[in-house]
Amino acid sequence: MKRVVISLLAMSVSTALMAAPPKFDGARISADVKELSSDAYEGRSPATAGEEKTIAFLSKQFAAAGMQPGGDLKDGKRLWTQAVPLLKGDIVGKPQLTLTSQGAPQALSQGQEIAVRAAMNGQSQVDIRNAPLVFLGYGVKAPERNWDDFKGVDLKGKIAVVLINDPDFETGAGDFDGKGMTYYGRWTYKYEEGARQGAAGVLIVHETAPASYGWATVAGSNTNTMFDVVRDDPAAAHPALEGWIQRDLAVAMFKRAGLDFEALKKQAQSRDFQPVELKGETFSAHYAVKNEVITSHNVAARLEGSTHPDETIIYSAHWDHIGVGEPDARGDRIFNGAMDNASGTAALVELARGFATQPRPQRSLLFLAVTAEEKGLLGSEYYASHPLYPLAKTVAVINMDGMSPYSPSRDFGIYGSAKMDLLDQLKDVAKAWDIRYTPDTKPEAGLFFRSDHFPFAKRGVPALSYSAGQDWIDGGVAAGKAASDDYTAKRYHQQGDEWQADWTFAGAARDLEVVYTLGEQLANSRQWPNWSPEEAFRATRDASADQRK
Template sequence: MTHVNAVSIKDAPIVFAGYGVKAPERNWDDFKGMDVKGKVVVVLINDPDFETGSGDFGGKAMTYYGRWTYKFEEAARLGAAGLLIVHETAPASYGWATVKNSNTNTMFDIVRKDPTKQHPPMEGWIQRDVAVDLFKKAGLDFEALKKAAQSRDFKPVELKGATFSADYKVKHETIVSKNVVGKVTGAKRPDETVIFSGHWDHLGVGLPDAKGDKIYNGAVDNATGIAAMLEMGRLAASGPKPDRSMVFLAVTAEERGLLGSEYYASNPLYPLAKTAGVINTDALDPTGPAKDFTISGNAKLDLLDDLIAKGKAVGRTYTPDPATEAGYFYRSDHFPFAKRGVPAISFGSGEDLVEGGVAAGKAASDAYRINAYHQPADEWNDSWRLDGMSADIALVYSVGRDLAGSNRWPEWGEGAEFKAARDATKAQRK
């Protein structure tokens, strides 16, 4: 495995490359053949049509091209010396505190043969005001260029007179962290699996908040999801044997870029072609029972239809993700499975609360996102209601248990971006 032990960038030209997207199937290329080798590239977060709400990238809904992980990968493919992403709260779907708190600890990745294929030497974010000032000093108008970047005719622009320098060492350590797997072996078709997943990690000890608290407890995100997964494992182990194996997967390093689930999906214990479905639980709501439920992001697949039908049977309705522009589909541990074709969803508690309706539910979720998400304040308190979470667990478990007791293979819907990957392994399923 090759390592970069030091990064030295001296007076590198700075280039603005719009949203940093190369999407041939959409006839879109923000780089237009510009050689960015040895240059530092500045790009915007999200997709080119986020601001306008219509276009080639799903309107307000985020595609994978809008995710910061993709932008770093593309910069690496093009040989850039570094990539800086301009942070803005609305298109990122989180404030600067989330960026800061998520990137000031040790940065992690899975072990790769050649990390430079996934990461440029220097990766970073800059605040919008810093970008505006930088552009202004180069005689450019940030807002005008941002608008221009929303068109496929956009051409990258060099920031004349502006250069970037950095000189620092990189300390490498191979850290062993664990995914934890439990299995209830199927009685009839043990080689076929249904996976229930959740992530056991959080941010650990980091920058102190205003009260001096520097322990990032991760009580909602994701102790609730892990508690749900453990309870479903207990139910599976104490009941009659399912036909298919039921696998309970607690993954590590989700907060570092879905690394535990990416590692499992890259090195599966049980063949992905014979994994009937993955149901992930990430951050269940302790506010109280809801009349509805959701999943992260947009998805067209039979597994969601099963969940909707089960919900209807217990008087709960499905509310589509109201913030598809946040790209939540790409931000939970089901995604490494989905991109390899496995039907996978990440369950979310609803916002239409039995007590207080949508207004109360939205107020609670907004308060959590602003005041606690990825902050030390995400900790248990005695106002938590567990009856809502127990209802969520019952719903999720019933979907997975039914799938484990059947010979069905859920499919992706027509037009789903992961359907082709699943279809390619069809011969391996009976």
């Protein structure tokens, strides 16, 4: 106890003596966002000319800020990049997708009633003919929760039809953390479990509320080039067919099979749920897939610590977006990704500029712009599994995925509701700006599992994704919520996510002062923040405690 009291006292004295943070420039952030999200970057998809432009721009900006290359070693010298090998998959031509009901075929249009992904199971052809459809509730197999939606059903040659999110979503109570989404609710899990259960394919029923985004987002995200980490056995993680279907199509399918969609959805909220075959309904899919292993890159800029250079604080943001896809109603094919995540990437560069103007910190800082977040957090997953600097001596990860181009807010949040020392310290730091913490207002969206801090968190590193609040100084909660809802409906993973001339990034500039201060405190202390004892990540972190002093 004495040691804890002394540590807290030292931290208090350190905070009191801390110099004011540098001022960050909203106009400069806006200019960088405008550049990164311009049509010239073609939506910043990995392994494209857009990636080459992005890497060149970021490397130049980090060098101008006074950072050093922090990436892979080549001939004894660090590069600006970390090579990330990825499996790339593209559907060749137009996929032939057919739903047959009582012998009557119905052609389905890619991106309209259905959105199928390029197969990532290692095969060059998807050829499914009249496969039976089986409704499997939420598609969850969780022994620790005494939950099994599969009940031993043989799925060989069959298509699993599953709901998005957790069984608790509708009621907010039950075995899956109430409204807070668990990993069992994520679409990635649905496909993974379908593969483990031997299904020929998995079709997820889209509903806007439990998915937390509309069909336009689903279509935009799933009908373009797909990527995955390079796996020894890709079929173990991916069924041949992965896709989403519109709710209206699902309701019609169920009705033709003599079933009530809403009634079965309610049954699926219970562990007693039994799989149900959609009798008379079959699904066929035929399309070729071009697969190739490509190399994308994380960009890594480093500021070496003065006294403890082997200890690292990571600031991260993903540089990639969706790239070029099918045209929208305006004929626009480029998914520019201004907010998502040119804003976070530009903020990362601006943060490096700010640190460069201050005395060198005791610990090292790594400014990490990761690739392929939009394809399943692949760049951060690769770094976390192939770290440039040891995870055991990585103090914390502070991720930025979307920074506010609007008014500063009176509050802030993080993605998800994990409990950790890092969040407690961030709350204390934010008080200096009279900013309060607001818990995740949409825990059902599962944002904790959807951002680049997660691959670090699951390996024990204290990690969070910073989020601006919705209680704006100019306009209050009403203005903040209206902007958030508008973005989700009209721009998120859509061609409309474009730079706006009226963006001041005043909110981002102020928020960078906060995240700067958190990192500066960690970089000039002997603190090793940890997870709260009830968090599953705590045990993983504690297992490497002997490597930290």
